[in-house]
Amino acid sequence: MERKEWPLWEIFIRSRNGLDHKHCGSVHAPDARMALQVARDVYTRRMEGVSIWAVRASDIVASDPDAKAELFDPAEDKIYRHPTFYQLPEEVNHM
Amino acid sequence: MYTQSLSIPDGEVKGPRKLENPEYLAEFNAKIDAGDFIEAKDWMPEAYRKTLVRQISQHAHSEIVGMLPEGNWITRAPSLKRKAILLAKVQDEGGHGLYLYAAAETLGVSRDELTEALLSGKAKYSSIFNYPTLNWADIGVIGWLVDGAAIMNQIPLCKCSYGPYARAMIRVCKEESFHQRQGYDLLLQMMKGTEEQREMVQDAVNRWWLPSIMMFGPHDKDSIHTETARWGIKRISNDDLRQKFVDATVKQAEVLGISLPDPLLKWNAERGHYDFSPIDWDEFWNVVGGHGQCNVDRLAARNKAWAEGAWVREAAIVHAEKQAAREKVAA
Numbered sequence: 556m557e558r559k560e561w562p563l564w565e566i567f568i569r570s571r572n573g574l575d576h577k578h579c580g581s582v583h584a585p586d587a588r589m590a591l592q593v594a595r596d597v598y599t600r601r602m603e604g605v606s607i608w609a610v611r612a613s614d615i616v617a618s619d620p621d622a623k624a625e626l627f628d629p630a631e632d633k634i635y636r637h638p639t640f641y642q643l644p645e646e647v648n649h650m
Numbered sequence: 651m652y653t654q655s656l657s658i659p660d661g662e663v664k665g666p667r668k669l670e671n672p673e674y675l676a677e678f679n680a681k682i683d684a685g686d687f688i689e690a691k692d693w694m695p696e697a698y699r700k701t702l703v704r705q706i707s708q709h710a711h712s713e714i715v716g717m718l719p720e721g722n723w724i725t726r727a728p729s730l731k732r733k734a735i736l737l738a739k740v741q742d743e744g745g746h747g748l749y750l751y752a753a754a755e756t757l758g759v760s761r762d763e764l765t766e767a768l769l770s771g772k773a774k775y776s777s778i779f780n781y782p783t784l785n786w787a788d789i790g791v792i793g794w795l796v797d798g799a800a801i802m803n804q805i806p807l808c809k810c811s812y813g814p815y816a817r818a819m820i821r822v823c824k825e826e827s828f829h830q831r832q833g834y835d836l837l838l839q840m841m842k843g844t845e846e847q848r849e850m851v852q853d854a855v856n857r858w859w860l861p862s863i864m865m866f867g868p869h870d871k872d873s874i875h876t877e878t879a880r881w882g883i884k885r886i887s888n889d890d891l892r893q894k895f896v897d898a899t900v901k902q903a904e905v906l907g908i909s910l911p912d913p914l915l916k917w918n919a920e921r922g923h924y925d926f927s928p929i930d931w932d933e934f935w936n937v938v939g940g941h942g943q944c945n946v947d948r949l950a951a952r953n954k955a956w957a958e959g960a961w962v963r964e965a966a967i968v969h970a971e972k973q974a975a976r977e978k979v980a981a
């Protein structure tokens with residue numbers, strides 16, 4: 556087929572004020588305006604959201620799953636970053 | 651639902667990392683065994699990816715084709731209330747199709763390839779949608795039995811090992827309960843009506859019962875999909891799901907005041923389940939093979955809609971490109 560496919564957009568929805576936008580899926584749309592329109596119809600038929608972000612899938616930069624070890628493992632041996640690392644006297648341990 | 655677990659050979663699909671590598675494979679198997687999710691960019695065996703593309707796209711096609719038998723009645727719904735409900739239900743099914751196509755696309759197939767496979771008849775969809783909707787009670791029975799069977803099938807998929815599919819299924823399942831309840835509610839209403847209306851309900855149940863229990867697919871012993879269980883894609887077998895569905899439906903039929911059309915249907919205290927008649931699988935394979943009452947109509951309707959929408963898809967992209975070019979000049 557010679558026709559070009561509508562580009563893919565990733566859709567993020569804020570379910571209510573006070574919460575982050577959260578990825579919920581993707582849609583195909585020719586432009587930003589239509590992406591929002593389509594996202595509204597596909598992902599918010601039951602008041603699931605108060606705000607929509609649409610981002611062209613091709614604009615998203617993602618970390619490489621093969622680099623998982625080098626990116627995230629170093630945090631594992633830094634347990635002193637967690638509050639539970641510090642053993643305090645019983646009387647003040649709720650600190 | 652509508653994953654009947656049919657093995658239909660499919661063409662070569664393109665993906666980012668195809669290389670089979672024993673180290674990757676061991677890592678993948680360990681994740682599956684630990685009950686972890688596999689995400690789109692993670693390495694996966696080619697067979698796992700192909701199985702998912704086939705299953706998710708069959709499922710998506712079923713949602714889309716499934717809009718046709720019910721859409722058929724939107725203009726003839728007997729009240730504004732029922733029309734609004736049916737419109738919302740059919741729109742949901744369209745949404746389900748779109749969630750699922752998006753999930754399939756994360757596996758490296760394009761939406762157009764998937765659409766083409768449906769339109770050319772190469773891809774399958776659930777056999778249930780090749781039966782006609784003859785009277786208004788059919789709309790209620792579809793909600794009650796067909797969506798009911800779909801729910802049984804879909805709930806375990808919310809825990810399927812492939813993340814994007816599992817998340818799409820959670821979304822779908824949240825919406826399905828409305829589908830089943832509105833159908834049952836419609837039937838309850840008809841049962842309170844005239845003798846003729848009650849007969850319409852019974853007639854619809856008589857026609858949809860067998861096709862509904864066939865929705866769970868072939869018996870486990872004839873099923874070739876042991877891998878899907880190993881990979882955490884299908885977590886409950888066809889026969890177990892079917893039995894669960896039959897057990898749940900008997901009481902609902904009783905409350906409704908209709909009989910299920912199976913003389914051998916009866917409680918088996920020893921098994922703790924209802925027994926039911928053997929299924930005529932020739933009928934099933936006949937419909938799957940393209941010889942059901944509506945196969946030709948359904949595909950024709952999808953092809954017509956796709957062809958008639960072509961100018962809109964083209965115009966929208968040309969417009970978007972023109973706008974983008976103009977903005978560039980202005981900037």
Ligand SMILES: [Fe+2]
Pocket residue numbers: 651713742743746822
């Ligand atoms: Fe659905």
Ligand SMILES: [Fe+2]
Pocket residue numbers: 743797800826829
């Ligand atoms: Fe449904």
